[in-house]
Amino acid sequence: MANGFPLQNCRAVITGASSGLGAEFARQLAPAAAELVLVARRPDALEEVKRGLPAGKARIECCTADLSTEDGRTGLLRFLDDQGLRPNLLINNAGLGDYGGFATSAMEKSRLQIDLNITALTLLSHALIPRLGRPGGIVNISSLAGTLPMPDLAVYAASKAYVTSFSEALAVELAPKGVTVTCVCPGPTPTNFSKTARRPDGGDTDRSGQGLLRIPPSRVVAEALAALAAGRPCVFPGAGVTVAGTLFRLMPRPLMRWFLRRRFNKGKVQAD
Numbered sequence: 001m002a003n004g005f006p007l008q009n010c011r012a013v014i015t016g017a018s019s020g021l022g023a024e025f026a027r028q029l030a031p032a033a034a035e036l037v038l039v040a041r042r043p044d045a046l047e048e049v050k051r052g053l054p055a056g057k058a059r060i061e062c063c064t065a066d067l068s069t070e071d072g073r074t075g076l077l078r079f080l081d082d083q084g085l086r087p088n089l090l091i092n093n094a095g096l097g098d099y100g101g102f103a104t105s106a107m108e109k110s111r112l113q114i115d116l117n118i119t120a121l122t123l124l125s126h127a128l129i130p131r132l133g134r135p136g137g138i139v140n141i142s143s144l145a146g147t148l149p150m151p152d153l154a155v156y157a158a159s160k161a162y163v164t165s166f167s168e169a170l171a172v173e174l175a176p177k178g179v180t181v182t183c184v185c186p187g188p189t190p191t192n193f194s195k196t197a198r199r200p201d202g203g204d205t206d207r208s209g210q211g212l213l214r215i216p217p218s219r220v221v222a223e224a225l226a227a228l229a230a231g232r233p234c235v236f237p238g239a240g241v242t243v244a245g246t247l248f249r250l251m252p253r254p255l256m257r258w259f260l261r262r263r264f265n266k267g268k269v270q271a272d
């Protein structure tokens, strides 16, 4: 296990900070941080989060960028340079999903999930690792969905499997270089995620059993930051999610496929 990352006086870049978990990271880090850079596409929402942050000594800057694009990512790096900001913590949190079958998905939304959940997270990490002050930290927001293939959420779950695998490899590579990497795998959490993932026809995902796993964003973020501070490479916030994540990771693949088929077909019968 790597050394833990000291949260006191950290200088953090938080992607997807205009709502949900990203805004909560900003709220929980603000009292201890020296610098916070809040990044997302909507400037008004970023400013609102900034206005609502608890008082502290942190310098807080908002950067408007569409991180799914090369221009947006370059714009963020230029913003850091122009503003003389020298982060030592990158929180790769921006991400989105898409509820429904792959064959009927809008290709643009599938591409967006890959561009944001995978490409942006990878390329921002690559660009910032050499610039991160030491001790450095990277928090990558994956998902419980990354532990299993998910029919009707196929691209999203696959993108998060990438995030978990990538993060756990980076944690090993970067520990000797003074950078702590923590992968966070939340279960269902009340944010804007579902609203964004739902299609115009209103289709939703199968939510049976999710009530046992749901915890508020404040707890997800508190457990994520505690894991980072302790140098833990991976955390499943909440007791229910920890159990589910462990079970899914240990489950033999044929049993997993049987379980998925059963759940998927049952959902279809109920919907018919």
Ligand SMILES: NC(=O)c1ccc[n+]([C@@H]2O[C@H](COP(=O)([O-])OP(=O)(O)OC[C@H]3O[C@@H](n4cnc5c(N)ncnc54)[C@H](OP(=O)(O)O)[C@@H]3O)[C@@H](O)[C@H]2O)c1
Residues within 6 Å of the ligand: 015, 016, 017, 018, 019, 020, 021, 022, 039, 040, 041, 042, 045, 065, 066, 067, 068, 093, 094, 095, 096, 097, 116, 141, 142, 143, 144, 185, 186, 187, 188, 189, 190, 191, 192, 193, 194, 196
């Ligand atoms: N909520 C859950 O149940 C859950 C469970 C497991 C994992 N997660 C993960 O948690 C992370 C945060 O999601 P959330 O639940 O907090 O959802 P959310 O409330 O919808 O927040 C998503 C954030 O990403 C930003 N964003 C979206 N597209 C972007 C783009 N192209 N460029 C820059 N920023 C962009 C959004 O801001 P703008 O619209 O202003 O750009 C927003 O700030 C995601 O990676 C998600 O996959 C969520």
